[in-house]
Structure formats: structure tokens, C-alpha cells
Amino acid sequence: MKRKNSRVWRPFVLVNMAMSADGKIATANRAVSSFGSRRDHDHLLALRATADAVMAGARTVSAHPVDLGPGPARFRRLRQRRGLAEYNLRVIVSGRGRIPPDARVFQRRFSPVIVLVTSRATRAARQRLRAAGAHVKVCGRDAVNLRAALRWLRERWGVKRLVCEGGGELNDAMFRADLVDEVHLTVCPLVFGGRAAPTIADGVGARVLPGARAFRLKSARRVENELFLVYERDLTRAPRRRPAGPAQGTPLKRIR
Ligand SMILES: NC(=O)c1ccc[n+]([C@@H]2O[C@H](COP(=O)([O-])OP(=O)(O)OC[C@H]3O[C@@H](n4cnc5c(N)ncnc54)[C@H](OP(=O)(O)O)[C@@H]3O)[C@@H](O)[C@H]2O)c1
Numbered sequence: 001m002k003r004k005n006s007r008v009w010r011p012f013v014l015v016n017m018a019m020s021a022d023g024k025i026a027t028a029n030r031a032v033s034s035f036g037s038r039r040d041h042d043h044l045l046a047l048r049a050t051a052d053a054v055m056a057g058a059r060t061v062s063a064h065p066v067d068l069g070p071g072p073a074r075f076r077r078l079r080q081r082r083g084l085a086e087y088n089l090r091v092i093v094s095g096r097g098r099i100p101p102d103a104r105v106f107q108r109r110f111s112p113v114i115v116l117v118t119s120r121a122t123r124a125a126r127q128r129l130r131a132a133g134a135h136v137k138v139c140g141r142d143a144v145n146l147r148a149a150l151r152w153l154r155e156r157w158g159v160k161r162l163v164c165e166g167g168g169e170l171n172d173a174m175f176r177a178d179l180v181d182e183v184h185l186t187v188c189p190l191v192f193g194g195r196a197a198p199t200i201a202d203g204v205g206a207r208v209l210p211g212a213r214a215f216r217l218k219s220a221r222r223v224e225n226e227l228f229l230v231y232e233r234d235l236t237r238a239p240r241r242r243p244a245g246p247a248q249g250t251p252l253k254r255i256r
Contacts, residue, residue: 010150011162014182015171016047017200020190025168028194030063039223040186044165045071047184048088049078052159057170058094067108068165087111089157092134093144093170097121101132109133114157116144146177172203175213180233183215187227 018036019025026032034041048054054068061068068090070076076086087110092099097117099106105113115134117126119141126136139149153159164174174180185200206212214237218230 008154010147010154010179011052011159012181013150013162013164013174013179014047014051014184015164015166015174015180015200016044016184017166017171018044018186018188019200020188020192022191022193023199024192024194024197025166025200026198027192028196030059030198032192035190036186036188037224037226040188040226040228043184043186043228045075046078047163049075049084050082051088051161051163052084053089053091053153053157053162055091055093055162055164055170057167058092058096058099059169060165060167061092061103061105062099065104067104068113069108069110085111089114089153089159091116091153091162093146093149093173095120095142095144097125097129097136099129099132101128103132106132106134112157114153116149118142118144143173146173146179150179166200168198168200168202172201172205175201176204176206178213180213182218182233183229183231185227185229185231187229189225 017025018034018040020035048070056066056068060066068088070079070086070088079088080086089111090105090113092105092113092115094115095118097115098121099115113134115129115136116139117129117136119138121136121138129136137149137152139145139152150162153162164171164180214234215231216234218232220230221228
């Protein structure tokens with residue numbers, strides 16, 4: 001029998017984001033989706049090629065033509081050599097389930113798209129998502145219960161390793177639920193500025209310092225003008241009420 005707080009109850013989760021030197025993930029109009037170098041884009045695909053599933057928030061997949069897929073054949077071959085499915089699962093978090101049915105993520109039908117919604121998503125919204133080809137899972141009332149959702153993804157879909165690619169609101173919910181094991185950041189040589197420009201973790205955040213999630217720097221690499229940083233969860237500085245340890249998985253030893 002599985003223990004409630006066993007180390008394998010959920011996928012190993014890594015957040016991967018590109019940010020400006022001032023910590024922004026897009027400009028204030030939120031229209032900039034890709035500002036990293038070609039190398040950063042390859043890094044994103046290389047990370048996806050280690051994971052069973054890629055996850056993003058509703059605004060990210062609604063506003064940008066992203067398919068959350070594995071990319072070119074060489075990355076798909078890499079996945080297969082590692083014993084992963086050729087195409088990763090795609091997971092979208094959307095409390096209200098209002099994602100345009102013509103979003104790129106639904107147009108590309110190479111792997112299942114799972115939309116995690118709350119009971120705030122109307123029957124019509126769920127029906128529209130199903131008609132667009134999505135699997136819809138209701139997980140919570142006001143907000144998606146991300147702990148329950150990750151447990152379900154592990155149990156129902158066999159997701160052992162998941163890359164979360166933002167945006168800021170989804171990341172914040174993941175950090176607050178203490179579900180992030182690693183953070184991969186590409187620091188790009190730009191300054192966006194602006195209070196309204198989104199950051200790695202927006203949303204509610206920690207109200208006081210003891211509520212902050214602590215990480216340790218695991219690796220840092222400079223390639224031309226970009227910095228590739230990897231942080232891992234520092235469990236020695238976990239908040240007191242933290243219920244479970246990190247999930248078992250296969251964290252990368254260093255950036256490829
Ligand atoms: N630089 C990068 O690496 C990078 C990567 C990705 C995105 N971005 C940028 O980030 C921006 C988008 O970020 P964002 O913070 O505005 O939006 P987001 O996190 O992509 O999506 C927010 C939406 O996700 C849903 N959501 C998130 N957490 C939830 C929870 N716990 N329960 C229920 N629903 C939840 C809600 O959908 P409902 O409204 O349906 O409730 C919410 O409105 C864009 O500008 C994009 O360009 C940058």
C-alpha cells in the first residue's frame with residue numbers, strides 16, 4: 001500500500017523560465033513570448049525531452065501560439081532513447097476553462113491535452129474544451145488543487161517528471177503549494193522594467209519571509225550573454241508546516 005506522504009506520490013517538478021536581467025518574463029503588454037537566444041530555446045526543448053508532461057497556465061496558451069510539444073525529431077528520438085513516449089503529455093491549468101478552442105495547443109494533436117479546471121468552469125466551457133479534443137479534469141472549487149492534480153497525473157497518466165513553463169500566476173500557485181523541486185532560469189541580457197510586467201512568480205506570493213520557498217544554487221553556466229541557472233529545493237530550510245518531501249524523479253545533474 002502506498003503511504004500518503006511517500007516520496008513518489010507526485011511527479012518531480014521543474015519550473016523552466018527565461019527572464020530579463022530585472023526578473024521579468026514578458027514586457028508590460030505581456031505580448032513578448034520569446035526573447036531568449038536559439039540556445040535558450042534548445043535548452044527548453046532539451047528539458048522537455050526529459051519529462052513525461054509539460055504544463056502551462058491558461059493565459060500563456062491562450063495568448064501565444066505554443067503547442068507545448070517536444071519539437072523536432074532529434075528531441076523526439078532523445079525521448080525515445082530515454083524510454084519516454086515520443087510526444088509528451090500537455091497539461092493546462094485553467095480555473096474557468098476559457099481557452100480559445102482554436103489555440104495552437106489544440107490544433108496540434110500529437111499527444112493528449114489535459115485541462116485542469118475548477119467547478120467554476122461552466123458545463124459549456126468544459127464541453128467546448130472536450131470538443132477541441134481536450135481531456136477535462138475538475139480539481140477543486142475556487143482554485144485548481146495542484147497537489148491533488150499532480151497526484152492524479154502520476155496515478156492516472158504515469159507522469160513521473162513534469163516541466164512547468166509558467167506563466168507567473170501558475171508558477172506562484174506551484175511554489176505556494178510547495179510542489180517545485182527545481183527551478184531552471186535563463187537570465188537574458190535585457191531590462192524590461194515596469195510594475196505591470198509579469199515575473200517568474202506573480203499571483204499571491206509569500207506574505208512574509210518565512211513563507212518563502214528556499215532553493216540552493218545547483219549549477220550556473222554562462223553562454224555568451226546568457227546565464228543558465230539551476231536551483232534545487234533546499235529542504236533544510238523548508239517552512240515548518242511543509243507536509244511532504246520532494247517526489248522521486250530523475251533530476252538533471254547539470255545543464256545540457
Ligand atoms: N519568459 C518565459 O519563459 C515565459 C513562459 C511562459 C509565459 N510567459 C509569459 O507569462 C505571461 C502569462 O503569465 P500569467 O501569469 O499572466 O498567466 P498564466 O500563469 O499563464 O495563466 C494564468 C491563468 O492560469 C490559470 N491558473 C493558474 N493557476 C491556477 C490555479 N491554481 N487554479 C486555477 N487556475 C489557475 C487561471 O486561469 P483562469 O483564468 O481560467 O482561471 C489564470 O488566469 C505572458 O505574458 C507570457 O508571455 C513567459
